[in-house]
Amino acid sequence: MNWSAENLRKQFPILQRKINGAPLHYLDNAATTFSPACVLEAVAGYENNYRSNVQRGIYQLGVESTEAYENARISAAKYLNAFSTEEIIFTSGTTFSVNLVAQCFGQSLQSGDEIVVSVAEHHSNFVPWQCLRERFGVTMKLIPVLANGSLDLSQLDQLITERCRLVAVSHVSNVTGSITDLETITAAAHRHDALVFVDGAQATPHGPVDVQALDVDFYAFSGHKSFGPTGVGVLWGRQQLLESLPPFLTGGGMIERVTADETRYMTGNRRFEAGTPPVAQAIGLGAALEWLMALPWQEIRPYEQKLSQRLVKGLLDIEGLNLLGEHSHQHRAPIFSFDIEGCHSHDICQVLDDYGVALRGGHHCAQPLMDALGLVATSRASIAVFNNEEDIEALLSALEKVLEVLR
């Protein structure tokens, strides 16, 4: 493929927008990224041509929507290298997926059982496990972080013991961009027959994932961070595990038979897709994943690294700036959080917006990590495949203006 960022940018209509008269320099992709035209067309195609419910109607539209929906499931299975499409559950997003596993798996837990979570997790992969502690008396142990916010795995053997039932970690930190050493964590967990749940929300935007090679047990990601629509996500789980879990939500679409006395549930993924699923969104996500799979990642990864290197160099030149995460680019995704002495991230992001630069400021739904690092908030720049050098230079140049205004 003849790939270039400039050609790729033409596929994103939203990049034509001006903000305060300036070109849009969108660097908040870790929160939500944009959809290319093929995704927008896939959603519009459903809405305009065959909008109907799935797995119900025998008429033409229903057949077409069901086929498109199930094709999206095939795309998700391919993207994750799942063993089978039966392992793919469409949810509303990663938060829903974590809650599904926490609530369903949680029912098998007993007081004294242990869950291990890292202190760096997004709240969506922290609070649902914390709730199990309150509900079932489960002990929640925390993997600590190093001073730069990366996970400190030096005490893993003390944290993951025979009482551990599940370890929940992110594949890539939404704050530091650090890539978690899943191999070490999974080996430690499986030594004690504990399961491994991975929040992959920040990993899937940067290329296909191989859950078989990772040897994890559950993997979740969100559509809107992976160039798909909002309101949809994927939960992958080993089929044997999914079969062992009780349903999460109940209702239509997930039953084999309902009588006045009892209900018999479906097996497989559909047991976890009660009600009308997010059909348009899933079809859009399927298009996004096909689009991602067609990209030449062997060329894109060095390109993302080049942008990252320029950004890191520029950031480190700023006096009083503390960049979280590893400064090496080998073990991180292009997500960069920083703190500037004397400047609050919301004030920084407010002024950056004057120059069309969109950054996220705040605690990034990771308050335990902020507490561990003694921070209130950070500014975060997150790079997607459509970003270019102009975006990075615009950020660095606007940061100079920010300091003039705020200091």
Place this chain on the structure above:
Amino acid sequence: MSSGLYDGGIKALAASESAPKSLPNPDRRVSVDNPFCGDRIDLEVNIEAGRVTALAQEVRGCMLCQASANVVAGSAVGLSRDEVEHVGSKLTDMLKGCRSVDWPPEGWQQLGLFEPVARHKSRHSCVTLAFTALLKSFD
């Protein structure tokens, strides 16, 4: 555009700590958070006969939050709950674009510095958090 938000007035207010960080024997301690951005105000107050007699605070927040908290702290002593609520609602009205004829309220001229914030809806709660904290201390 952020022009007006970070002009000299608000910057100076944010930098001017108008209250100690703690009281020797506080009657009430409250902690309020802005879940949107993580701004936090830890407040200690003494209240006698329904009026604030002493206040201390620790503010971890943006410049707007710091500035607003310093305005509130500078005027809090002697206020009743109703008075705090009255000024807070005037501030909220101003931010929503419904400025009353008596804006800014008497004795609260510095709140006029926050008028440019009205254009930035995502920042309103940064300015109102200090009033939320003080009101909570009366509960």
